[in-house]
Amino acid sequence: PEVITVAELAKRMGEKGADLVKELFNLDMMVTVNQTIDQDTAELLVEQFGHNIQKVSDADVDIDTSEESDPEETLKPRAPVVAVMGHVDHGKTSLLDALRKTSVTKGEAGGITQHIGAYQVTTKDKSRVTFLDTPGHAAFTQMRARGANVTDIVVLVVAADDGIMPQTVEAINHAKAAGVPLIVAINKIDKPEANAQKVRERLLEHEVIVEEMSGDVLDVEVSAKTGAGLDDLVEKIALQAELLELKARPDRDAEATVVEAQLDKGRGPVATVLVKRGTLKRGDTFVVGSQSGKVRALIDDQGKQVKEAGPSMPVEVLGLGGVPNAGDLLTVVENEARAREVAAYRQERDTEKRTALAPTSFDTMFNKSN
Ligand code: GDP
Numbered sequence: 511p512e513v514i515t516v517a518e519l520a521k522r523m524g525e526k527g528a529d530l531v532k533e534l535f536n537l538d539m540m541v542t543v544n545q546t547i548d549q550d551t552a553e554l555l556v557e558q559f560g561h562n563i564q565k566v567s568d569a570d571v572d573i574d575t576s577e578e579s580d581p582e583e584t585l586k587p588r589a590p591v592v593a594v595m596g597h598v599d600h601g602k603t604s605l606l607d608a609l610r611k612t613s614v615t616k617g618e619a620g621g622i623t624q625h626i627g628a629y630q631v632t633t634k635d636k637s638r639v640t641f642l643d644t645p646g647h648a649a650f651t652q653m654r655a656r657g658a659n660v661t662d663i664v665v666l667v668v669a670a671d672d673g674i675m676p677q678t679v680e681a682i683n684h685a686k687a688a689g690v691p692l693i694v695a696i697n698k699i700d701k702p703e704a705n706a707q708k709v710r711e712r713l714l715e716h717e718v719i720v721e722e723m724s725g726d727v728l729d730v731e732v733s734a735k736t737g738a739g740l741d742d743l744v745e746k747i748a749l750q751a752e753l754l755e756l757k758a759r760p761d762r763d764a765e766a767t768v769v770e771a772q773l774d775k776g777r778g779p780v781a782t783v784l785v786k787r788g789t790l791k792r793g794d795t796f797v798v799g800s801q802s803g804k805v806r807a808l809i810d811d812q813g814k815q816v817k818e819a820g821p822s823m824p825v826e827v828l829g830l831g832g833v834p835n836a837g838d839l840l841t842v843v844e845n846e847a848r849a850r851e852v853a854a855y856r857q858e859r860d861t862e863k864r865t866a867l868a869p870t871s872f873d874t875m876f877n878k879s880n
């Protein structure tokens with residue numbers, strides 16, 4: 511038979527242990543707070559105190575994450591989300607920096623500092639591309655393990671003077687496992703020892719067949735140093751994105767994926783999220799992982815406060831109750847009570863998972879009515 515201590519039951523009911531003991535005494539049971547009672551007695555007590563007895567399941571409390579899809583007519587094109595991956599020192603950071611500079615408006619001379627781990631550039635034909643700042647391969651795996659596939663396209667950076675290296679192969683495998691199309695950026699072509707053709711040939715060994723080798727993988731020769739080929743790269747990303755027909759519904763409560771999160775000394779818990787669908791607005795109440803929160807401020811990739819963020823827009827969120835994990839889903843809910851309820855439920859569920867010893871039927875039986 512299931513048993514629980516009076517103290518534990520009192521805690522779950524939000525009542526004083528002594529009050530439970532008194533009630534038990536009235537029922538002719540002499541127990542102290544540290545003694546256990548059986549399930550029938552516990553149910554009786556819960557009823558005496560006027561709480562609801564309820565079998566609580568995920569479906570009752572948690573948000574239904576079985577992605578009900580949005581009606582076709584509500585969908586609007588959205589920017590592709592691009593991750594730049596490749597071997598260390600092949601030029602990922604340089605390439606991202608160079609791409610960002612091409613999008614900086616004239617007059618905004620000098621270096622602009624990047625504020626968050628993702629940013630958007632606007633192409634010449636006014637379409638937008640969201641770049642994820644090189645998530646380490648480990649972070650990419652972690653996000654995928656959480657079912658968060660935020661990346662639409664992987665740009666594989668291969669230095670033309672160095673060729674295919676272990677992390678190049680790793681990146682290829684990540685993209686394949688995630689079912690995400692690759693675009694090969696053959697970098698450092700300004701170097702005299704660069705050999706782009708050799709890179710294309712060696713890619714064949716990993717079943718990456720670029721157009722020139724009569725395959726369908728797009729490839730571009732670039733130099734992050736001189737800027738050569740960058741427009742071409744952005745154009746090919748836009749082309750690939752068009753083939754993917756990426757769409758999302760902007761006019762609904764937002765769902766967003768956490769790309770990174772940390773505790774900031776001055777600002778508290780901060781998360782960079784990518785909006786999947788809907789529009790995230792200042793003042794929205796939300797649940798993210800097992801944390802609840804209310805959007806206090808949204809900050810874009812330029813460090814500017816914005817009132818809202820639509821699909822594929824990366825934005826920093828302030829106003830979280832705690833630090834979530836990369837890959838967690840942020841969901842806007844109707845009010846703060848609901849947000850707290852879901853967060854509390856998930857926290858308890860997380861604890862349960864950690865302590866397999868927990869008496870599970872008791873854990874799910876009581877739902878405080880207050
Ligand atoms: P990451 O480790 O992939 O992020 O590589 P980095 O962007 O840090 O670049 C590694 C080194 O390669 C740095 O010294 C860069 O200046 C250099 N580098 C990157 N891109 C180019 C390029 O197109 N041409 C040349 N010559 N050097 C480059």
Ligand code: MG
Nearest residue numbers: 602603604644
């Ligand atoms: Mg780097």
